Amino acid sequence: MSASAGATIDAVVDQVDVVADQVVSLVLRRADGQPFQPWQPGAHIDVHVGDGLIRQYSLCSSPDELDHLRIGVLHVPDSRGGSKAVHALLAGTPLTISEPRNNFPLRESRRYLYIAGGIGITPLIPMLEAAQAAGKEWTLIYGGRSRNTMAFAQQLEDLYGTDRIRIIAEDEAGRLDLDQILGMPRAHMLVYACGPGGLLGAVEERCMGWPPGALHTERFVASTLGAAAANAPFEVELARTGTTVTVPNDKTILEAVEEVGVRVLSSCRGGLCGTCETQIIAGEPEHRDAVLTQEDRDAGEIMLVCVSRAAAGCSRLVLDL
């Protein structure tokens, strides 16, 4: 059912730890003992979990340590079986994965507010490390049902202190008070949020009062192709001219299209402002912007070509350009 999502790596499960109720942490190494390619906070890997299923898990290890990768996986009973399969893995098991890829990059700014809901903490962990190392002003608000379900909560508190790390367990303190957390926008503060859809929707709603582009979210929504996030080159057909352009891994659609002399109105070129919104005539995009609403994404009619790409398994997008 799933399409290939680029080169795979033979890895091995080095260590399995139960880090919270229903959450395991897996340490992965390359089977050939080589280091992984460098990656940036926010990156994830594909994990081939068997029966053709591919799942994405964010990396929560340190980008400074490339001899291993660590992921945290929540067991979701009503899912399509990915997390169940991962939870069944034992140390020593060989595992096919991808190189790290990043749809949730950390942008340079002066201040950061991180918001995690449950297992959404994982991509944020390397971000906290980066912000701390760079001497930035930052805070993490981490919400969960109860402390024993909140992976890495204690370690983060021990490492960074309770000034920086605010653990809000629902059974102690109720739900995250987003009106209070997001009621006062701060200049040059970027908000990075990861967690369940309901939480992200509520965060998005409140961040409408923030400067455009302040909010960055990562959603774990499997594409309808059931495949991994794309990183393979793909083709873009420009419907108005009939030209076809290949978009390589290291270029955006916008760049690739501009290189053949086609102009697209753009402003921020970072998925923040919406100026480069383009109609999709055919194909399925993988949205990487911070602008479109979930409704727009679900409708699949438009995309921001400065950051978004073709979904994995979709080798050709036809755009109204």
Next chain:
Amino acid sequence: MTVTTHDANVLDEDPFDTANLLDPYPFLGRLRDAGAVSYLESAGSYAVAGYQEVYEVLTDFETYISSGGLGPRDIRKDSGWRPPSILESDPPIHTVMRRALTGVINPGTVRALREPFTPPAVELTEQLARRNRFDAITDLAEKYPLRVFPDAVGIPDVGREHLLPYGNMVFNAFGPENYIFKQAFAQGDEHAAAVMRNCQRENLDDTGFGAQIWKRVEDGLITEQQATLLVRALLSAGVDTTIFGIGNTLSVLARYPEAWAQLRENPKMAKFAVDEALRLESPFQKFHRTVAVDTVLGGVHIPAGAKVLVFLGAANRDPRKWGENADDFDLNRNASGHVAFGMGLHQCVGQPIARLEMEIVLQQLLERVATIEPAGAPVPILHNVLRGFESLPVRVTAA
């Protein structure tokens, strides 16, 4: 004054004198040459003219606050002429209002406007293409937004004639209380009352942006007063600036026949032409911010309580950002990053609607007009903060 690095260069020029208003660019050049931040003795304000420094003021909304008002007076000290708008507020008051507006004006709701916005542009440009000369301001730029935008907001037909004079008041008030200001405020009470009346729930139709904003009152997000103020903000911000944007674009294109020819061959470049024209002839040229705490900008110490006059028009022609040909219209230039719509927290919420109006009207004109050229000297409008024309006679040949 404590000086951290250097004193601001003091300029004894007045940005609001008639000559500088009618032709701002020589003055803006001298202002940039005096430094990214200088002190304007005439205004008692610091002038911010460098792109980088303007960007910093716009994005650091904690240091450069808006609740002091966009004019030279600090409206926190003596009350302004009307209840403060979203533009004259800071978080957290600003936040709920911005949220309400952003929830209403978004890519989806704006996309839906292309259909109703197109026929009036077709009709107007069809009429104009049949004449060999017309006034691009009074016959087109002023007509089109007034045809489509009040409908999109959903205000009644009665009282629409107050929109232009009201917008004229609002924007002129961002400058000093000079004779331009006083003229704009003649019959001010009448205009303001008429516009406020049209912002009330019962006077708005059920489908426009106005009613959508009022829905947020039912949701408990904003108060009734805030809803009225937000509809008022849409009406005052969305008419004059768009009119000036269309007029300024045509004023530029009439002077660049090669660009018109290029656009005729490729009308989907209309939006790029508009964007570059907005950079070159920014309708919203300048406004004030108030410094909340002592700060340093561009190496200049600015004390708390000071007013800074932010020159968007100067930033958009700063050669350090745009290169040596910053004063030229270049259809192939990537104008992204210009600050004609502001930047950051107060960045124009209606920007996509304005862009849509400008693009549609230009595309329709391109379809019907083979050549356009000046047919007489354009008459710049004497305005404290906006840049535009009262009259722009053009000669055209039909396609």
